Amino acid sequence: MNWNAFxxxxHRWLSLVFTLTVIANFAAIFMGLAVEWLYYLPxxxxxxxxxxxxxxxxxxxxSRRRTAG
Known part of the structure; x- marks a missing residue:
């Protein structure tokens, strides 16, 4: 696997992790279990x-600049 594919x-997996942390943050807020460090988790x-x-x-x-030059 080359660098760009990696x-x-x-980036795709990070977007999934980010989405899950935001959902967990909102769920904790609505359940009343929100602690201050949870806001910084995403x-x-x-x-x-x-x-x-x-x-x-x-x-x-x-890459276009490299090939044109």
């Missing part, structure tokens, strides 16, 4: 999603 697959997957998403967004522009 990054795309990890942030690590969100930051990783941001970095992998930005890489996948700009990758075609960088």
């Amino acid at each position: 990054l795309r697959q990890s 942030l690590p997957p969100l930051f990783l999603l941001m970095f992998t998403g930005l890489y996948m967004f700009f990758r075609p522009y960088f």
